[in-house]
């Protein structure tokens with residue numbers, strides 16, 4: 161299968177905050193094709209790929225563990241004080257944020273279609289946003305207690321997820337023979 165076709169079949173799961181609407185399209189591609197396209201990835205990127213693109217929800221605890229490990233180090237370096245249960249909440253909400261459907265205004269580009277300035281509805285993230293109240297209810301803290309440090313940690317998690325996703329797409333293209 162052509163890599164672009166494979167990637168389009170590996171439909172990312174969008175998790176809706178308000179309903180349980182989640183979708184995955186792995187059943188329309190050959191499992192061996194998917195396994196081949198994902199082989200050679202780092203363990204964490206591979207776990208993320210199976211969770212996000214192949215509907216393997218049982219990979220989520222491994223993803224959370226890997227993110228916890230990386231972000232604990234990040235928190236230590238920055239001398240942040242964040243409780244372990246709050247950190248788990250931030251990881252959960254960051255995954256939720258990362259897997260939101262694309263922004264309707266910019267279709268995921270992050271910039272206004274005509275003016276090319278930063279898209280206002282999504283603030284350039286390319287995804288439909290989660291409000292601060294929703295965010296805090298997922299984390300399990302009062303919205304008044306949400307700080308800049310929490311936000312920094314969340315951004316670091318989103319950065320890690322983006323990096324994994326870049327690796328996944330590179331790997332799929334490589335394995336499917338588009339680039340050597």
Ligand SMILES: [Zn+2]
Pocket residue numbers: 263264265266267268269270271279280281282283284285286287
């Ligand atoms: Zn947008």
